[in-house]
Amino acid sequence: MRPAVAALARPERTGLDRLDDLEGPAIFVANHHSHIDTPLLVTSIPTPWRRELVVGAAADYFFATRVTSAVSALAIGAIPIERSKVGRRSADLAAELIGDGWSFMVFPEGGRSPDGWGQPFRGGAAYLAIRQQVPVVPVHLAGTGRILRKGRTTPTPSRTTVTFGSPLRPRQGESSRRFGGRLEQAVAELSDEASTDWWQARRRAHAGRTPSLYGPDASSWRRQWSLGDRRPGARRARRRWPAV
Amino acid sequence: MPKDSHRHPRPGFVLEVDRSTPPILFHHGEGFRLEKLPAGRSRVIYPGEPLDGLANPDAAIRDALENPLGDSEPLSALLRPDMKLTIAFDDISLPLPPMRRPDIRQRVIEAVLDAAAAAGLDDVHLIAALALHRRMTEDELRHAVGDRVYDAFAPSGNLYNLDAEDPDQMVVVGETDQGEVVQINRRAAESDLVVYVNLNLVAMDGGWKSTATGLSGYPALRHHHNPATMLRSRSFMDRPRSELHHSNWRQGRVLRDAGIRIFQIETTVNNNTFGYDGPLAMLQKREWEWTGRDRALFMAMQAGLGRMSKRARRQVFAQWRAPYELTSVQAGEVEAVHEQTTENVMRQQLVPVEGQTDVLTMGLPYICPYNVNSIMNPVLVACLGLGYFFNLYRGRPLVREGGVLIMSHPTPWDFHPVHHPSYIDFFEQVLAETTDPVEMSQKYEQQFAEDEWYRHLYRTSYAYHGVHPFYMWYWCAHALDHLGAVIVVGGDARAVRRMGFRPATTFQDALEMASDVVGSRPSVTHFHNPPLLMAEVRCASRRGPCAVALARSPAPSAARPSGSGPRRSCAGPSSRCARPASPQPSSRRRRPVARAPTSTPTGPGGRRAGWRARRSSRR
Secondary structure (H helix, E strand, O other): OHHHHHHHHOEEEEOHHHHOOOOOOOEEEEOOOEOOHHHHHHHHOOHHHHOOEEEEEEHHHHOOOHHHHHHHHHHHOEEEEOOOOOOOHHHHHHHHHHHOOOEEEEOOOOOOOOOOOOOOOOOHHHHHHHHHOOOEEEEEEEOHHHOOEOOOOOOOOOOEEEEEOOOEOOOOOOOHHHHHHHHHHHHHHHHHHHHOOHHHHHHHHHOOOOOOOOOOOOOHHHHHHHHHHHOOOOOOOOOOOOOO | OOHHHOOOOOOOEEEEOOOOOOOEEEEOEOOEEEEOOOOOOEEEEEOOOOOOOOOOHHHHHHHHHHOOEOOOOOHHHHOOOOOEEEEEEEOOOOOOOOEOOOOHHHHHHHHHHHHHHHHOOOEEEEEEEOOOOOOOOHHHHHHHHOHHHHHHHOOOOOEEEOOOOOOOOEEEEEEOOOOOEEEEEHHHHHOOEEEEEEEEOOOOOOOHHHHHHHOOOHHHHOOOOOHHHHHOOOOOOOHHHOHHHHHHHHHHHHHHHOOOOEEEEEEEEOOOOOOOOOOOHHHHOOHHHOOHHHHHHHHHHHHHHHHOOHHHHHHHHHOOOEOOOEEEEEEEOHHHHHHHHHHHHHHHHEEEEEOEEEEEEEEOEOOOOOOOOOOOOHHHHHHHHHHHHOOOEEOOOOEEEEEEEEEEOOOOOOOOOOOOHHHHHHHHHHOOOOOOHHHHHHHHHHHHHOOHHHHHHHHHOOOOOOOHHHHHHHOOHHHHHHOOEEEEEOOOHHHHHHOOOEEEOOHHHHHHHHHHHHOOOOOEEEEOOOOOOEEEEEOOOOOOEOHHHHHHOOOOOOOOOOOOOOOOOOOOOHHHHEOOOOOOOOOOOOOOOOOOOOOOOOOOOOOOOOHHHHHHHHO
């Protein structure tokens, strides 16, 4: 899987040093733009956690048939997560695996972005973290929307950035809704860090001015326009002459 | 040793060598030697095992910033949106070897910057406090402060190396009551707050030395980096008895009185230099505890290193990153912080030792503070052995006055042309004429310090300052004054002789040569370092450092002629203060009667065969 990801995504991985003090199983949550997100994140998570990692995958999509179920489970170690109906089975299975020492990777948005902007995080990851008292590592993936965005079947190679954030732990008595909000905010700050730099991102975070993952509340063309370089078809203009 | 079994680290101790003691490990540059010490009259000082690191370093750092020591307010209360903040940090010389990512400086600087971001600060500069060391490369800066901080500040020019030779960048703040010039970086002087991020590997680091030395240049440094100061520092690892620190403290107080507000952050690390279970783990184990795997690895390593070129060996060792763990972090007012930091350093490194020895042996490793990613040239070999390791004591030197120091190092006649250009001329020109620190300081120091070519290389390339090799030699002044002879085992004979030392091919030859100076059957002490240790040398018959010696020499007079260093022998009978040359014989074997070492010159070298004697003989 690694060579394919390296060829398609050419990932730059940052923030791995933030996991230096992390011990034991953890939940990895990331924003979701593309089918390449899963292999990219699986190959980016460092070895202590990657060796025992299960991936939460949409039950209605990846486990719709026996063939897709087998492929999903064998290729990426996926377990089914219900996203369209309410039930305890998915949560119990994931919680049991975490309790057995497995780490868990999930995209809390519940599906790939339809337009390049993020979607609200669902509460499953936060709920599991509180239930099992494990830390959650926020991760931001940038550039994957250009590779295999929703609606495309042919991948286009492009550069990507994987930014790991500091692990977050649920506070005493914190609700999964509130903790989920913190996770979403952490991913938004990582997104800001990836597009500017760490210092600017920290300053905006403290001032409460971190750009939202959702984009502007405007018409679809303005939302597309606001994506700038992150637009699915956009390519950065190559500088032909050195900056003077 | 697996980390899990490392819950109760054992303190350092002194091993009496007998016939069952296995060969002892000597570091030998980019290699190692196993040497058999004479049974019955030798001892080995082992460092303590690594203390447990803090469970949550980032939380400990944040806690220290908000609960400062001394009369300082919490960092968050000192920060305002419209202020100028300067963060200075220790350079490549700390820690040794460089530590694994994330470096402690990165953790601390990120915590400080996070507090600054919360306060809405705009004007922030980060300065690598080099003094007269070489500039750090981009990779080295990235390693120290982390990619996030580097990418945020370096492109805009707000993260940079100190240039102590830039007249626009430096400012003289005043003078101490003893006429010492106090100079500091202008940006730091004009800042509303200077945060100094320190990494205290040994007791010498930190305190006012951070700012008064790290952020200053030659006009200020020459007041304490000189032979007279070094001779009056017994030792410079023991701040209350270090003239080097007294001078820095005077300069620091001038900085404080000039209104420069400093928030000091000091950190300490444990002794986990080579890891619990990596390929070098056996280097921090006691030899009789080596497992079969350790022995096999060691033999394989020796065989492999023996087949490599010098350059390849250097590259292999230069890649080692120590898995140090943070053991404490203190923040706040400089002096209050440093007191606590020093206690924490001592907690890891201090080993009580009874009495002095006739012959001190040590294996010198591949690295010292001034050859990170570089070559350990002969001057640095001398500095590491006679400057750093010799001074790792509290109370009295490990070796008696007139005793012999045996160092093991290849001592190659080899210099890094980019990092150490002035060392080449120093070795070829100055040491060829004199090894007397006083004489060379009077005759050559200024010439090297003000040489335009060296200045140019220091400012624009990656060269140590022109005067730096002199400072390295001055750091040996106390040892040169104290010792009867210095013998280097396995070194390049020409290079060793150039420095006034004696070359020996084998350790046994060196012991024979030492007996010419200190008499037959001398007591031998091996300083098993690194991992680092500091010896607290006590009188053989008392508990605690030698009280007489401490009382007699609190601060030797500056008027004392240099080279005739203060005599610090205990007033009591020598048998009380010095370790017997030979321990009491065991009941099974006949041994010569224990001999108390005296301070009388013996042998052809004589007790005071210091640099003066060698210089005159060469002439």
